[in-house]
Amino acid sequence: MKARTIALAAAFALTATLSAQAADKVKIGYVTTLSKGPAAIGKQMQDAVELALDHLGKKMGNLPVEVVYVDDEFDPEIGKLRSEELVKKDKVDFVSGFIWSNVLLQARQPVFKANTFLISSNAGPHELAGKECSPWFFSTSWQNDQMPEAMGKYMTDAGIKRVYILSPNYPAGRDMVAGFKRTYKGEIVGETLTPWPQHADWSAEFAKIRAAQPKPDAIFVFYPGGAGVNFVKQYAQSGLKDTMPLYNVFTTDSTTLKAQGDAALGLLSTMSWGPDLQNDANKRFVADFKKKYGYIPSFYAAQAYDSIMLIASAVKAVNGKIEDKEAVRKALKASDFASVRGQVKFNNNHFPIENFYIQEVVKDADGNYDTRIKGTVLLAHADAYGAKECKMK
Amino acid sequence: MTALLLIEQTLNGLQLGVMLFLMAAGLTLVFGIMNMINLAHGSLYMVGAYCAALFLEWTGSFVLAALLALPATLLVGLVVEIVVLRTLYERDHLDQVLATFGLILFFNEAVHLVGGAEALYLDLPTFLKGQVEIIPGSPYPLYRLVVIAVGLAVALGLYLLVTRTRTGMLIRAGASNRAMLSALGVNVRLLFTAVFGLGAMLAGLGGVMAGPTVSVQSGMGENVLILAFVVIVIGGIGSIRGAFVAALLIGLIDTMGRAFMADIMGLVMSHAAAQTAGPTVASMLIYLLMAGVLFFRPQGLFPPRGR
Numbered sequence: 001m002k003a004r005t006i007a008l009a010a011a012f013a014l015t016a017t018l019s020a021q022a023a024d025k026v027k028i029g030y031v032t033t034l035s036k037g038p039a040a041i042g043k044q045m046q047d048a049v050e051l052a053l054d055h056l057g058k059k060m061g062n063l064p065v066e067v068v069y070v071d072d073e074f075d076p077e078i079g080k081l082r083s084e085e086l087v088k089k090d091k092v093d094f095v096s097g098f099i100w101s102n103v104l105l106q107a108r109q110p111v112f113k114a115n116t117f118l119i120s121s122n123a124g125p126h127e128l129a130g131k132e133c134s135p136w137f138f139s140t141s142w143q144n145d146q147m148p149e150a151m152g153k154y155m156t157d158a159g160i161k162r163v164y165i166l167s168p169n170y171p172a173g174r175d176m177v178a179g180f181k182r183t184y185k186g187e188i189v190g191e192t193l194t195p196w197p198q199h200a201d202w203s204a205e206f207a208k209i210r211a212a213q214p215k216p217d218a219i220f221v222f223y224p225g226g227a228g229v230n231f232v233k234q235y236a237q238s239g240l241k242d243t244m245p246l247y248n249v250f251t252t253d254s255t256t257l258k259a260q261g262d263a264a265l266g267l268l269s270t271m272s273w274g275p276d277l278q279n280d281a282n283k284r285f286v287a288d289f290k291k292k293y294g295y296i297p298s299f300y301a302a303q304a305y306d307s308i309m310l311i312a313s314a315v316k317a318v319n320g321k322i323e324d325k326e327a328v329r330k331a332l333k334a335s336d337f338a339s340v341r342g343q344v345k346f347n348n349n350h351f352p353i354e355n356f357y358i359q360e361v362v363k364d365a366d367g368n369y370d371t372r373i374k375g376t377v378l379l380a381h382a383d384a385y386g387a388k389e390c391k392m393k
Numbered sequence: 394m395t396a397l398l399l400i401e402q403t404l405n406g407l408q409l410g411v412m413l414f415l416m417a418a419g420l421t422l423v424f425g426i427m428n429m430i431n432l433a434h435g436s437l438y439m440v441g442a443y444c445a446a447l448f449l450e451w452t453g454s455f456v457l458a459a460l461l462a463l464p465a466t467l468l469v470g471l472v473v474e475i476v477v478l479r480t481l482y483e484r485d486h487l488d489q490v491l492a493t494f495g496l497i498l499f500f501n502e503a504v505h506l507v508g509g510a511e512a513l514y515l516d517l518p519t520f521l522k523g524q525v526e527i528i529p530g531s532p533y534p535l536y537r538l539v540v541i542a543v544g545l546a547v548a549l550g551l552y553l554l555v556t557r558t559r560t561g562m563l564i565r566a567g568a569s570n571r572a573m574l575s576a577l578g579v580n581v582r583l584l585f586t587a588v589f590g591l592g593a594m595l596a597g598l599g600g601v602m603a604g605p606t607v608s609v610q611s612g613m614g615e616n617v618l619i620l621a622f623v624v625i626v627i628g629g630i631g632s633i634r635g636a637f638v639a640a641l642l643i644g645l646i647d648t649m650g651r652a653f654m655a656d657i658m659g660l661v662m663s664h665a666a667a668q669t670a671g672p673t674v675a676s677m678l679i680y681l682l683m684a685g686v687l688f689f690r691p692q693g694l695f696p697p698r699g700r
Contacts, residue, residue, distance in 0.1 A: 035501070035502075035505075035611075036501070036611060036612045037512075037608070037610045037611060037612050037613070039505065039510040039611065040509075040510040040511040040512065040610075042510075043510045169669070169672065169673065190668075191668050192655065192668065192672060193668065193669055193672055194651075194672055195672060195673065195676045198616045198676075199676075200607050200608075200616065201405075201409060201606070201607075203405040203408065203409075203534075203537065203648070204402055204405050204648045204651040204652040205651070207398055207401045207402055207405060207652065208398075208652055210401075210531065211395075211397070211398045226512055226608035226610050226613075227608070229512045229607075229608035229610075230606070230607045230608045233516070233605065233606060233607075233608075234606050237517070237522065237534045237536060237537075237605075237606065238524070238532075238534055239523075239524040239532045239534065255511060256512065258511060258512075258514055259511065259512035259513060259514050259515075259608060259609065259610075261514050261516050262516070263516070
């Protein structure tokens with residue numbers, strides 16, 4: 001019994017020394033949706049990560065990089081399980097990815113508990129920005145509310161007096177409504193939260209909007225992925241497109257435009273990035289992405305690319321000593337890399353302070369559907385929760 | 394205003410109802426006659442929509458694509474029946490559920506490989522776009538009216554097939570007493586294959602007709618499948634008439650719930666709470682109905698006679 005205890009202690013001591021040794025490679029676990037309906041989004045993110053690795057010469061600092069992709073199957077429980085495996089079994093140094101807020105909210109605990117940095121490439125639930133902000137969390141996307149805040153401001157400035165809101169009933173959907181209400185100064189005639197993700201027919205909602213009193217001037221929606229395809233097609237078929245303009249967040253992007261077709265033409269959305277955003281890093285990213293994969297990247301891809309570039313900048317800044325977590329955190333916080341989103345700084349809760357643009361769906365010269373930035377809505381915009389609710393400095 | 398809204402929502406409910414009927418008709422026949430649980434029925438719906446989208450890209454004509462998609466789905470259905478399901482008729486339900494669930498996974502990945510991860514483009518031809526003002530001042534999408542018309546026509550056709558023809562008689566006999574039918578010298582195996590093919594084609598038709606209004610992507614059949622099971626449980630397993638009535642009932646209840654539940658709840662609670670809780674309660678209504686039917690009339694509303 002005693003011998004076993006000693007052996008066990010020795011084994012522990014050995015692992016302790018091993019883990020304290022300098023890392024010989026950087027291991028990143030990437031969690032995204034690679035099966036089921038939203039697989040197109042996950043595929044874009046995976047493509048973008050691979051492109052980032054190409055651009056980095058498969059090295060961060062002097063260390064080789066290994067990326068382990070896992071599929072969350074669009075399910076919070078599975079996302080949690082796979083993330084736990086990443087930190088426990090694969091012993092990754094960074095976890096990144098996450099399309100869905102509900103998946104991220106479930107998956108974060110095991111990652112934080114293992115003292116591993118989590119860099120969100122997309123999801124930005126308000127919990128992580130406010131009271132539950134974490135020193136282990138960083139985002140290369142946005143806090144959910146920021147995007148509808150930009151749209152609320154744009155619609156107020158455009159003189160739109162009355163709006164009807166439609167959004168799915170899950171954490172991100174509720175964040176979108178909260179963010180919109182924060183900046184929109186007109187009247188909200190009605191608001192319907194539809195079940196998520198099974199809701200696929202909006203005929204009842206359209207009839208309701210048409211009958212709403214007073215008559216709304218416009219509709220504001222958030223329907224990401226396949227739901228956005230359904231929604232935009234039915235919106236055009238219902239005839240509302242000719243009478244009531246639609247403003248959206250995350251509903252018209254390059255993962256959905258092909259399937260939406262002409263139904264999406266002319267629709268306006270707000271975004272923190274666009275394929276036509278003018279900066280050197282973005283020009284290179286978009287050109288190389290199109291060349292390598294033959295399609296136009298979406299914001300999901302751009303943010304995934306930035307996640308890898310952020311990690312690379314930090315690994316380089318600490319000269320590959322990624323076991324010094326404090327130094328890595330400082331380097332991540334510095335955000336010292338050429339982001340495809342242009343100038344980006346981190347708020348105290350590690351969500352970006354960045355610009356937000358209004359963009360329109362167009363058909364380009366080759367007949368492809370794409371988005372064009374029409375103007376800047378918010379400059380260096382910080383989220384609403386960091387300063388108020390997050391205790392981190 | 395409210396009366397107009399009620400009429401419009403009734404049309405929406407009817408449209409959802411006939412779509413569900415197309416799915417449920419095949420499911421109830423297969424379940425009723427062969428005593429076979431086929432979870433992959435939703436996959437055939439997806440196959441229908443995918444075939445239509447691919448044929449549209451190929452031929453450029455929606456009508457042609459839709460017409461080609463039906464025999465294509467029929468073919469897929471027959472292959473599935475002959476290769477996989479035949480070996481399962483004598484097994485118990487758990488084996489059938491496992492095997493057909495496997496088929497769902499197979500089809501979801503298969504369409505991924507064929508059509509790519511992105512949702513496919515399937516849009517209406519110009520002559521089906523646009524709206525009709527059946528109620529003055531309240532335009533209604535023409536295509537949804539077409540869906541209702543096609544759905545009702547198919548329902549009528551099926552009704553005539555089942556009640557007025559010799560094949561229909563055999564189908565009814567199969568639903569009532571399979572062993573006796575077989576003893577009388579009817580080739581039950583051939584009948585099964587034919588019925589399954591018919592069911593597959595109806596599911597495919599549902600997929601084709603839903604394609605232009607929804608996102609054509611992997612896994613699109615699963616939500617519809619659950620609703621179709623609710624329909625056949627309420628209608629009585631094996632009964633076409635039951636499936637028809639239950640499908641319309643569910644379509645109407647679901648649509649009315651979504652349209653008016655929030656406002657009704659607003660009468661007894663705060664507006665904000667009602668707006669949040671309304672849609673959630675509305676999406677539960679059909680399951681409450683199913684629970685009620687199972688409690689008071691476990692055999693369903695219109696069970697086939699002779700059981």
